[in-house]
Amino acid sequence: MNNIGGAARTADSLISCQVKDGYKVSTVVLTYLDSLWTVDFKAAEQVIIMKVAGSQFSIGGTIHQISIAKQLSQIITNEKPDILICHTAFVTKLYYISKFFPGSLSIPYISYIHTDYIAESQVKVKTDSIKAAVQQLCINIHSLINLTAIKQASGLVFVCKTLYERFLKLGLNHRRIAISYNPAIPDPNNLPLDSTAKSWLNNSQLITFVCAARFHHQKDHKTLLKAFAKASETYSNIRLILLGDGDLETDIQALADSLGIRDIVLFAGSVSNPRAYFSLSRAVILASHYEGFGMVIVEAVASGVTFISSDCPVGPREISEVLKCGTLVPPSDVNALASAIIEHVKTPQEKIDRSDEIERLFSESSCAKNLELLMQQIIY
Template identity: 70%
Template sequence: MVYLDSQNITLPTTMHICHIVLNNIGGAPKVANSLICSQTKAGYQVSTVVLTFLNSQWILSFQAAQQVIIMKVAGTSFSIGGIMHQIWVAIQLNKVITEQKPDIIICHSAFLTKLFYISQLVPGSLSVPYISYIHSDYISELQIEREKNPISASIQNLSISTTRWIDLRAIQQASGLVFVCKALYERFSNFDLNERPILISYNPAIDDMSNQPLHPIADYWLKNSQLITFVCASRFHHQKDHTTLLKAFAKVSKNHLNIRLILLGDGDLEIEMQALANSLAISEIVLFAGSVTNPRAYFSQSRAVILASHFEGFGMVLVEAVASGVTFIATDCPVGPREISEVFKCGTIVPPSDVDALAKAIIDYVETPQQKIDRSEQIAQLFSETSCANKLEGLIQQVVSQRA
């Protein structure tokens, strides 16, 4: 384990809030970092436990916390070995929490909620109330590809059933719950959560983390008035369905030679998607720009932001697009994009995995003059960092008062 003392600050003796996050990449850690900053400014003692390695590009994350503890544990899976590893991680987590002695825990996913719940089963554990902060569509995440071998399938089904039971038990036993949108809360409506304090709070639209220069090719495309450039910001993972996006873009490019696509992010499927772009003969008009810390600088100059996911927790990238003054094209996931479209009264929603529908939506944007949008009032009211922090503070006070 690695302990990083980010600041030597003497705070008054106040509530100690501990945030547990998986890593510092993606939407949930960005929200956690925003909350940590707000809570530290409010005078709380705040610590952060990170389970896996930090990506050096995002190393400034969590710097407002008085202490950052990096456990450096390996990844987990749905296999039996994965469950045993999760139990081992939970035991290590129990040691950290016992040493930290926080007054309340914030678990930033259903998975982390499970790990903390298991850690509380260790004999002699420090009893700490915990809030489960649900950022993702946990139900869709469980619908993984099934094994074809009968024996492997049986083991997988047992593992999934066990994991699901523990996950739901952990969520049901939480002292409070936060859902990042209404649709996500509705996905959990059958899980007997009525006796728990529940908060529905949109994630904040966070400004770019840096002023780094744009990728040279992206900068040229975005500033070239003869080109119509779209941006997609999402990791290369099956969930994000870059395959449908690239096929739709290839279809549109046959009759619209001036379109371009910038892909921001990285991930396990990046090389496979680059190969697909080559096979579709669109590698010259699709840029794999890698992970960036200033996506809104790209969004603000684009024609629209595209999100082709099979499922989302909310799709915060779409809110960030709107905050940047542009609209979006997104798939109608069980959770997220449609609710965002209804809140802002903008955007185009298409069925998931539908190449033709996505291509048609892109063509509509190409053939329609661009209009900048202004949703600053809704952003300030519903998606500010202050609003998010204040709502969570209210929930924490409610949880603590119930235990007093």
């Protein structure tokens, strides 16, 4: 599995629950970078780290993935597991490729789909005609292998109903499927808040919003900052705290400078206690182009506050309907997002109590039980 973001945190939670239930779990981690967003999987019996480089939609990236798949084949042959849990379509694909190497073992595997890989694969191709053709060919090949690998899995887990329905449109029809929301994982500690963030969040004269998302094209910080700048023209006492890191952080900081809002936007970096920030905010904002689910807004509600989210193809609308709260706006719509922020400032703060629903649908034990039931169907 990958070691960045919500999928990694969910896998770590599942591993901890499985170890408590008597399973022996080894974890193979595919990492793109060294980051504070990484998860260390302390409960696992062993952790094997493999470095992944290059875009999967390039020739170089494809060759590297074949090399990674060969290494994965050797690891599986040495470990001889009873079952594999492949977190994300990308990891599922690598295991599927690994089975073609001589001496490989054929192990039953579950593909745990966290992300809308359909949207992920719709990347903007290069403008050069030859490079565009090559890139599009890589995309088509990878999409075909992804879907084949998922179809041949022993079982499938989707993190929400709408994600499953999206895959159904591709002709996916599998006899062993579980739909299991990711767990709303509590903060692991009582670490102090960033000093500036603390002063903003505890100042009754300020209205502070929080966004927790890595700086990546998917999360669309550009639309968020443009909307926030527009809203600040109406309300000068609003503030925005950005939690996270990533390759585009410097670009987003430059955008905040050019919009003239750097003094009301705080880049607080990655933190291990995001819910401490959420609980003191007016609302949590998620402006993504696409999501697998959007667990951060569930954690916002679990922290007692509402959310503003883009109504991307998968995730936020389902969360809004299940938890009966939240504001949805069209993706990439600066004016709509600015209006939603202004509306939240104009109206009294809404405190959310959805503790019963959170415990029933988003607990760690519920998530682990759903996976265990599927595993038992496959192994026994």
